[in-house]
Amino acid sequence: MTLSGALEIASCTDPGMVRSHNEDSIASDGDKGLAVLADGMGGYNAGEVASGMATTMIITELQQLLEKKVPYETDAHSGQAIAHQLLREQIAKANTSIYQASQSQPQYAGMGTTLVVALFYDNKMTVAHIGDSRLYRLRGDQFRQVTRDHSLLQEQIDSGVITLQQAKQSQNKNLVTRALGIDPIVEAEIHDYDTQPGDIYLLCSDGLCDMVSDDDIGLALQTLSSNLKLCAQHLVQTANDNGGRDNVSVILVRVLRGYPAPRGMIGRMMGWFR
Amino acid sequence: MAKLILSMDALILKEITLSKERTTIGRKPHNDIQIDNLAVSGEHAVIVTILQDSFLEDLGSTNGTVVNGQPVKKHFLQNNDIIELGKYKLKYVNEAPAAQAKAADFEKTMVLRPGAVKAAASAAAPAAAPAAATAGGAKSFGDTVVNHGTTTTPPAATAKPATQRNVALQLLSGPNAGKELDLTKPLTTLGKPGVQVAVITRRPQGFFITHVEGASFPVVNGKPIDAQAHALNDHDVIELAGVKMEFFFKT
Numbered sequence: 014m015t016l017s018g019a020l021e022i023a024s025c026t027d028p029g030m031v032r033s034h035n036e037d038s039i040a041s042d043g044d045k046g047l048a049v050l051a052d053g054m055g056g057y058n059a060g061e062v063a064s065g066m067a068t069t070m071i072i073t074e075l076q077q078l079l080e081k082k083v084p085y086e087t088d089a090h091s092g093q094a095i096a097h098q099l100l101r102e103q104i105a106k107a108n109t110s111i112y113q114a115s116q117s118q119p120q121y122a123g124m125g126t127t128l129v130v131a132l133f134y135d136n137k138m139t140v141a142h143i144g145d146s147r148l149y150r151l152r153g154d155q156f157r158q159v160t161r162d163h164s165l166l167q168e169q170i171d172s173g174v175i176t177l178q179q180a181k182q183s184q185n186k187n188l189v190t191r192a193l194g195i196d197p198i199v200e201a202e203i204h205d206y207d208t209q210p211g212d213i214y215l216l217c218s219d220g221l222c223d224m225v226s227d228d229d230i231g232l233a234l235q236t237l238s239s240n241l242k243l244c245a246q247h248l249v250q251t252a253n254d255n256g257g258r259d260n261v262s263v264i265l266v267r268v269l270r271g272y273p274a275p276r277g278m279i280g281r282m283m284g285w286f287r
Numbered sequence: 288m289a290k291l292i293l294s295m296d297a298l299i300l301k302e303i304t305l306s307k308e309r310t311t312i313g314r315k316p317h318n319d320i321q322i323d324n325l326a327v328s329g330e331h332a333v334i335v336t337i338l339q340d341s342f343l344e345d346l347g348s349t350n351g352t353v354v355n356g357q358p359v360k361k362h363f364l365q366n367n368d369i370i371e372l373g374k375y376k377l378k379y380v381n382e383a384p385a386a387q388a389k390a391a392d393f394e395k396t397m398v399l400r401p402g403a404v405k406a407a408a409s410a411a412a413p414a415a416a417p418a419a420a421t422a423g424g425a426k427s428f429g430d431t432v433v434n435h436g437t438t439t440t441p442p443a444a445t446a447k448p449a450t451q452r453n454v455a456l457q458l459l460s461g462p463n464a465g466k467e468l469d470l471t472k473p474l475t476t477l478g479k480p481g482v483q484v485a486v487i488t489r490r491p492q493g494f495f496i497t498h499v500e501g502a503s504f505p506v507v508n509g510k511p512i513d514a515q516a517h518a519l520n521d522h523d524v525i526e527l528a529g530v531k532m533e534f535f536f537k538t
Contacts, residue, residue, distance in 0.1 A: 165338070174342065179363045184339030184381065229473060236474045239484060239500040247488065247497075251473070254490050 326373025
């Protein structure tokens with residue numbers, strides 16, 4: 014199954030102004046409808062290793078699996094949507110690999126990574142995320158955050174301890190409550206969303222949303238929507254202009270046209286013979 | 288770590304480190320901070336500290352709690368806040384340790400797990416939060432707390448662009464010749480969508496014009512620019528989609 018031509022993807026990643034190396038890692042495949050972004054953590058270069066392992070493993074495995082499996086169908090045994098099953102399994106696999114590497118190699122001890130994955134199929138998108146890397150959506154002039162961070166701050170906001178306004182002044186930034194590769198088991202948060210032609214999705218690391226206000230990100234997406242590559246570069250540049258304290262990564266995905274699953278008689282027959 | 292400086296009439300009486308998850312303030316002796324004054328209620332207020340953040344809560348005191356001159360029920364304490372209880376003043380000091388943090392510390396990313404919080408916390412910050420407070424904070428959130436990035440980073444100061452001067456474009460040709468367009472937003476697009484569009488961005492270094500879409504590139508002072516952003520100077524003439532305009536700094 015291929016979505017060729019349905020999605021336009023542009024991305025940009027940068028170490029920022031303060032850090033010497035980039036612990037973020039990004040990967041995407043427009044034909045398969047995949048975008049993966051990870052923000053690694055852990056001493057020396059272990060963060061890069063963790064985020065690199067996560068993106069590489071997840072994208073290559075999913076690329077292969079999507080040749081055989083149909084994401085919009087449901088699994089006969091578990092009753093789960095295949096898309097969810099694929100994402101859950103591959104994230105678990107990546108988690109195990111990172112966890113084992115960090116256990117067996119002292120220089121990688123304690124490494125981990127946040128993750129956000131978007132899988133597009135059948136006019137839909139399934140998003141899985143862990144930690145504080147985010148996915149935003151621009152639809153028309155509505156720009157909003159789709160994922161909710163797994164962070165101390167978000168939990169405090171949810172429980173009413175602090176307001177959104179106060180959260181900006183908190184000293185407890187960058188404390189995530191979930192990460193890939195830290196524990197033997199991790200649960201990704203997975204949700205489905207409908208997509209519409211013209212939608213622009215933004216996957217980003219906290220290096221962007223900590224440095225640039227949501228309003229400015231939304232404005233950039235709206236004004237530069239006709240040149241996605243420039244828009245990605247502009248977002249990274251704005252984060253750096255504002256101080257660039259952290260690595261900055263963005264992936265922009267624009268839905269160019271509908272991409273319904275082949276559900277006709279022939280499509281189904283083909284499905285049976287696979 | 289955050290601390291409180293207790294004073295009366297500008298005389299410093301005591302310094303209290305906020306090492307516990309709950310620090311109580313009141314007249315009765317069982318309080319962590321006892322203030323023996325009739326204007327202070329038996330159990331007057333409490334400060335809840337979660338890692339680096341502290342919250343002040345009034346416990347229904349008779350005379351109330353005032354922060355920076357404002358009566359509060361609940362307040363998210365910020366560095367240098369003054370809490371007033373009767374004649375007494377408590378100054379809240381929570382300096383972001385980033386000042387002494389070296390560049391290398393930025394690289395240092397930490398993982399905090401409930402069991403190993405003590406060791407990790409003392410490594411994370413030179414003035415480490417005692418295990419009691421940190422572990423309490425971590426525990427109350429059940430999950431593993433992963434300290435990503437660095438807690439020693441000060442609140443990301445969204446640096447205001449140095450370019451605060453007002454700038455505008457004046458149209459020199461076309462049907463709207465003579466009109467002025469103030470460039471107030473960080474991004475302003477010019478041109479006709481689908482034909483030729485350029486964007487002017489406001490950055491700390493100045494103003495830049497960049498080609499966005501269309502077959503032809505904008506012309507600045509008679510020379511077409513390339514795909515790169517082009518710095519704009521006072522009185523530059525831009526030609527775009529057949530319209531000439533002048534970029535200038537307003538006085």
